[in-house]
Amino acid sequence: MDPRLFTAVVVVVGVPAVLVGYIYATELGLRLAPAVWRDRIRPWFWLAPALLLLAVFLILPTIGTIVRSFQNTAATAFVGLDNYVWFFGSNDALIALRNSALWVVFLTVFCVGLGLLIAVLVDRVRFESVAKSVIFVPLAISMVAAGVIWRFMYAYEAPGTPQTGFLNGVLAAFGIDPVPWLTIDTLAFNTILLIVVMTWMWTGFAMVILSAALKGISPELLEAARVDGATEWRVFRYITFPLLLPTIAVVSTTIIITALKAFDIVYTMTNGAFDTDNIALLMYKTLNDGEFGRSSAVAVVLLVAIVPIMALNINRFRAQEAVR
Amino acid sequence: MQQSTGAWRRVAAVMGAAALVFAACSSNSSSGSAKTVNVIGTWGGDEEKNFKAMVAPWEKETGNTVKYTGTRDINQILTTGVASGVLPDLAGLPGPGQMKQFAQAGALKPLDDVLDMAKYKDETAKALVDLGTVDGKTVGVFIKAAVKGLIWYSPKLHDYAASPPKTWDDLTSQAAANKGNAESTWCVGLESGAASGWPGTDWIEDIVLRTAGPDKYDQWWAGKLKWSSPEIKAAFQQFGKVVADAYGGTNTVLTTNFEKGGDPLFKSPPGCEFHHQASFITGLGAFKAAKAGTDYNFFPFPDIDPKYTGAIEGAGDLFGMFHDTPEAKSLIKYLVTAPAQDIWVKAGGALSANKNATDYPDDIAKRSAALLTDAKIFAFDASDLMPTAMNNAFWKAILDYTKDPSKLDSILSDLDKVQVDAYKPS
Numbered sequence: 115m116d117p118r119l120f121t122a123v124v125v126v127v128g129v130p131a132v133l134v135g136y137i138y139a140t141e142l143g144l145r146l147a148p149a150v151w152r153d154r155i156r157p158w159f160w161l162a163p164a165l166l167l168l169a170v171f172l173i174l175p176t177i178g179t180i181v182r183s184f185q186n187t188a189a190t191a192f193v194g195l196d197n198y199v200w201f202f203g204s205n206d207a208l209i210a211l212r213n214s215a216l217w218v219v220f221l222t223v224f225c226v227g228l229g230l231l232i233a234v235l236v237d238r239v240r241f242e243s244v245a246k247s248v249i250f251v252p253l254a255i256s257m258v259a260a261g262v263i264w265r266f267m268y269a270y271e272a273p274g275t276p277q278t279g280f281l282n283g284v285l286a287a288f289g290i291d292p293v294p295w296l297t298i299d300t301l302a303f304n305t306i307l308l309i310v311v312m313t314w315m316w317t318g319f320a321m322v323i324l325s326a327a328l329k330g331i332s333p334e335l336l337e338a339a340r341v342d343g344a345t346e347w348r349v350f351r352y353i354t355f356p357l358l359l360p361t362i363a364v365v366s367t368t369i370i371i372t373a374l375k376a377f378d379i380v381y382t383m384t385n386g387a388f389d390t391d392n393i394a395l396l397m398y399k400t401l402n403d404g405e406f407g408r409s410s411a412v413a414v415v416l417l418v419a420i421v422p423i424m425a426l427n428i429n430r431f432r433a434q435e436a437v438r
Numbered sequence: 439m440q441q442s443t444g445a446w447r448r449v450a451a452v453m454g455a456a457a458l459v460f461a462a463c464s465s466n467s468s469s470g471s472a473k474t475v476n477v478i479g480t481w482g483g484d485e486e487k488n489f490k491a492m493v494a495p496w497e498k499e500t501g502n503t504v505k506y507t508g509t510r511d512i513n514q515i516l517t518t519g520v521a522s523g524v525l526p527d528l529a530g531l532p533g534p535g536q537m538k539q540f541a542q543a544g545a546l547k548p549l550d551d552v553l554d555m556a557k558y559k560d561e562t563a564k565a566l567v568d569l570g571t572v573d574g575k576t577v578g579v580f581i582k583a584a585v586k587g588l589i590w591y592s593p594k595l596h597d598y599a600a601s602p603p604k605t606w607d608d609l610t611s612q613a614a615a616n617k618g619n620a621e622s623t624w625c626v627g628l629e630s631g632a633a634s635g636w637p638g639t640d641w642i643e644d645i646v647l648r649t650a651g652p653d654k655y656d657q658w659w660a661g662k663l664k665w666s667s668p669e670i671k672a673a674f675q676q677f678g679k680v681v682a683d684a685y686g687g688t689n690t691v692l693t694t695n696f697e698k699g700g701d702p703l704f705k706s707p708p709g710c711e712f713h714h715q716a717s718f719i720t721g722l723g724a725f726k727a728a729k730a731g732t733d734y735n736f737f738p739f740p741d742i743d744p745k746y747t748g749a750i751e752g753a754g755d756l757f758g759m760f761h762d763t764p765e766a767k768s769l770i771k772y773l774v775t776a777p778a779q780d781i782w783v784k785a786g787g788a789l790s791a792n793k794n795a796t797d798y799p800d801d802i803a804k805r806s807a808a809l810l811t812d813a814k815i816f817a818f819d820a821s822d823l824m825p826t827a828m829n830n831a832f833w834k835a836i837l838d839y840t841k842d843p844s845k846l847d848s849i850l851s852d853l854d855k856v857q858v859d860a861y862k863p864s
């Protein structure tokens with residue numbers, strides 16, 4: 115039997131079998147405990163596998179990385195803040211930090227803005243589901259595939275030769291010289307172009323969630339406002355938008371995290387050349403240069419950047435739970 | 439409830455039993471017969487086809503399979519692989535610099551007992567044997583070789599075969615005289631995915647070798663000559679002059695893939711007069727379909743300083759063994775033999791480190807091979823000898839300099855900073 119088929123069968127059959135067996139075994143074990151305690155201990159048994167996996171694959175590596183960021187490359191000595199000093203002193207690293215900030219701001223603004231706009235506009239049109247499907251589809255492809263597709267969009271050939279890139283092809287049709295899009299780093303233009311690629315993928319996500327929330331707004335509310343003489347803009351500004359704010363917060367948080375993790379697109383399209391580097395790619399590059407201490411320091415900087423957003427997220431969950 | 443727990447118990451028991459039965463029945467279907475050797479290399483497209491053709495006779499003879507994966511990010515994969523232990527059986531090593539790092543980390547297995555060392559040393563150019571040695575042990579062998587820094591031209595524009603320019607000044611004056619309707623003097627293509635910028639490093643190396651000499655060249659790649667020193671700075675500036683007169687201008691130079699970099703030679707009117715590239719370009723881009731000798735020809739990079747005449751920069755694809763399984767050993771032993779080398783050599787675009795592999799397809803390949811074996815001063819590609827971090831920074835510096843030559847001083851001082859860190863023993 116093909117070893118891969120065998121592995122597939124073992125996994126599909128064995129994993130649920132092991133889980134069920136585990137629950138069954140803990141039930142047997144609980145019978146040994148006094149009846150009063152059973153209900154208190156049971157949740158911990160059920161949580162134990164998940165907590166164990168979290169500890170091994172999430173908590174331990176995080177602690178390990180933080181410790182590693184204070185060590186030298188060979189992990190033979192502690193060098194204090196040297197790696198962080200390098201990070202904040204290196205021009206390349208600071209550009210990567212700047213670009214990551216741009217990613218966070220612009221990706222969120224573009225995705226949420228466009229998503230909201232499309233959700234509102236498409237809400238009362240007959241071809242709504244078709245439009246939404248079309249905009250949602252890019253989310254299904256991998257980021258590397260998106261990177262390759264958009265490389266063709268931005269491709270550049272020498273002036274006077276046939277253009278293979280879509281944008282330059284359009285310019286050529288109007289007799290304008292081709293533009294080497296991805297090499298223009300004034301005002302971080304090429305980084306914005308990369309953010310556009312990610313926006314193309316993730317607007318669908320924002321749109322779908324905002325559209326669902328939009329449909330959750332009671333139509334009587336909007337009717338009442340219109341009957342009272344409010345224009346569409348005022349209805350949107352004073353009723354729809356405030357009611358959508360919790361959803362916008364959720365979508366924004368997800369997109370901010372995606373922006374900080376953005377790697378595939380930058381890697382496939384420019385590999386960080388022409389000042390398009392960002393934190394995730396910098397971490398990868400220092401890692402493959404063998405600079406493990408520095409790579410860990412970059413990872414910790416990324417972690418610290420995400421912490422405030424995580425804190426906001428947790429606060430919001432707590433607030434929601436309190437209401438329930 | 440009693441009923442359903444009983445039912446669940448039975449389901450669980452059956453599933454568990456089934457899993458156990460499958461475990462017991464798991465016969466190693468891969469035992470005995472055909473073994474697989476995992477190989478990774480940087481080759482893709484045509485180069486990959488040629489490699490597969492090279493291993494086909496071995497596969498037929500031994501009944502084993504070679505599983506080849508091509509990637510341009512071989513630096514990354516091997517560096518993380520050495521740290522994590524996830525490595526292929528054989529791999530193309532990025533260069534002698536990285537080979538040394540891997541050997542000292544204990545990841546590369548010595549080949550002295552695997553190859554027929556006497557025959558290998560007899561058949562292979564000494565310089566290339568030595569480059570594959572670390573601490574007295576052979577850990578890398580050259581599967582194919584290349585001569586770098588050949589100046590390619592189209593004889594249709596002007597035929598230099600009879601009297602090629604012998605010095606750089608001679609080349610510049612002849613270029614001006616013979617320009618005809620060519621758009622520019624040079625064609626340059628720097629793009630190459632994660633390794634973009636490397637064709638420019640070949641330019642700088644050729645210039646440094648011929649202006650500062652082999653000793654300074656060796657100091658440079660060993661990290662003992664600063665990047666901001668006058669020799670290296672002058673080399674960059676000379677490269678800058680080349681780019682200033684390159685087809686399509688800076689933007690085209692930066693965005694054209696190296697495989698297509700020389701294609702404008704074949705346009706009419708020609709896009710450029712010359713293209714500087716290694717011997718393997720004959721198997722890529724528009725060179726592949728063109729006819730050797732009639733459509734394209736080459737002369738070696740001319741001397742710049744007469745003191746350092748006869749210098750040749752060479753490179754090669756170095757292979758090493760990470761897992762010494764019997765199949766891997768047999769494969770690497772086969773790969774260095776003349777019959778194996780002849781397969782790729784015959785396909786074109788490759789030279790062999792093996793003196794007995796002489797099945798060159800045309801006169802151009804024969805002349806390139808002769809340059810390799812007859813070189814008065816042989817230098818190996820400097821960036822391949824540098825540590826990974828330095829190599830990556832060098833590539834990036836080429837791109838940054840091409841984009842904005844006015845930033846040369848800050849680019850060189852950044853390279854100096856990397857140099858301080860990169861050469862520290864880790």
